Amino acid sequence: MQPFHLTQAAPHGQMHAAPQNAVLQVRNLTKVYGNARTGVQATALKGLNLTVERGDFVSIMGPSGSGKSTLLNLLAGLDTASSGEIWVQGQNMASMRQNDLALFRRRNLGFVFQDFNLLDTLTLGENIALPLSLDGKKNQEIRPAVLKVMSFLGINEYLNRYPYEVSGGQQQRAAVARAVVHNPSLLLADEPTGNLDSASSRALLELFQRLNQTIGTTILMVTHDPLSASYSRRVVSIKDGQVHSELQRSADQQAFFQQILNLLAQLEGSHGVA
Numbered sequence: 626m627q628p629f630h631l632t633q634a635a636p637h638g639q640m641h642a643a644p645q646n647a648v649l650q651v652r653n654l655t656k657v658y659g660n661a662r663t664g665v666q667a668t669a670l671k672g673l674n675l676t677v678e679r680g681d682f683v684s685i686m687g688p689s690g691s692g693k694s695t696l697l698n699l700l701a702g703l704d705t706a707s708s709g710e711i712w713v714q715g716q717n718m719a720s721m722r723q724n725d726l727a728l729f730r731r732r733n734l735g736f737v738f739q740d741f742n743l744l745d746t747l748t749l750g751e752n753i754a755l756p757l758s759l760d761g762k763k764n765q766e767i768r769p770a771v772l773k774v775m776s777f778l779g780i781n782e783y784l785n786r787y788p789y790e791v792s793g794g795q796q797q798r799a800a801v802a803r804a805v806v807h808n809p810s811l812l813l814a815d816e817p818t819g820n821l822d823s824a825s826s827r828a829l830l831e832l833f834q835r836l837n838q839t840i841g842t843t844i845l846m847v848t849h850d851p852l853s854a855s856y857s858r859r860v861v862s863i864k865d866g867q868v869h870s871e872l873q874r875s876a877d878q879q880a881f882f883q884q885i886l887n888l889l890a891q892l893e894g895s896h897g898v899a
């Protein structure tokens with residue numbers, strides 16, 4: 626299976642020294658939230674370092690309040706870091722101009738959220754076409770790309786349905802289709818199974834695995850759920866705003882699941898995993 630993209634997004638601007646295979650490098654990332662009225666500060670990330678290689682499928686886990694959402698928000702550009710660096714495809718995000726950054730993110734990142742975030746006034750096909758339309762692609766290029774990704778994800782029969790006319794699992798598949806239709810360098814997923822029943826969750830995670838193994842999509846997923854994490858190749862646990870430990874999947878999924886449970890039990894020692 627070939628990637629869905631029409632043309633591979635070329636990195637903009639200058640290339641810098643980052644490992645050849647690193648899609649994402651997070652260096653010494655710190656985020657301090659401040660409340661101007663009360664003067665209270667909360668340090669959510671404390672010099673976090675993380676590298677994600679091309680073709681990896683990484684789960685980020687950790688206790689409630691450990692900084693997972695903060696990390697994802699910074700990667701997605703929804704918030705800015707207090708200090709530290711985020712490099713995507715060898716580009717330092719902090720050194721890019723606002724307009725270039727928005728374009729770079731749109732081309733290089735794909736997002737899947739817990740609550741799907743589809744536009745209700747657009748059909749599934751139109752939702753999935755959005756990243757390509759925004760990028761100025763022509764209709765005759767967009768349609769085959771949309772159909773290809775929808776068929777890969779098993780939702781092509783819902784092309785002309787609106788989000789409220791399909792199930793939650795089908796909506797989430799459409800959200801995944803929209804996130805990968807432009808063949809992003811990195812797919813970011815925030816609790817993607819959080820609103821799905823267990824059968825739809827399994828189906829979605831199997832899709833993630835298939836995207837990762839067949840097309841080589843690099844995935845970074847935040848999850849509380851050890852079973853979801855057992856579908857990935859690597860688990861990185863975060864505690865108190867820093868990387869606590871890592872597990873690499875070497876054996877079968879069941880054994881990995883058990884390793885993840887053990888890791889969470891260890892983490893729970895002081896905080897309790899949400």
Ligand SMILES: Nc1ncnc2c1ncn2[C@@H]1O[C@H](COP(=O)(O)OP(=O)(O)OP(=O)(O)O)[C@@H](O)[C@H]1O
Nearest residue numbers: 658667668669688689690691692693694695696899
């Ligand atoms: N806007 C904010 N203002 C102040 N403090 C915040 C803000 N957002 C998060 N925090 C604090 O930063 C820390 C990390 O929060 P974050 O939401 O990143 O954790 P999390 O690991 O995603 O938690 P959960 O699993 O419960 O979603 C917490 O102590 C939290 O209270």
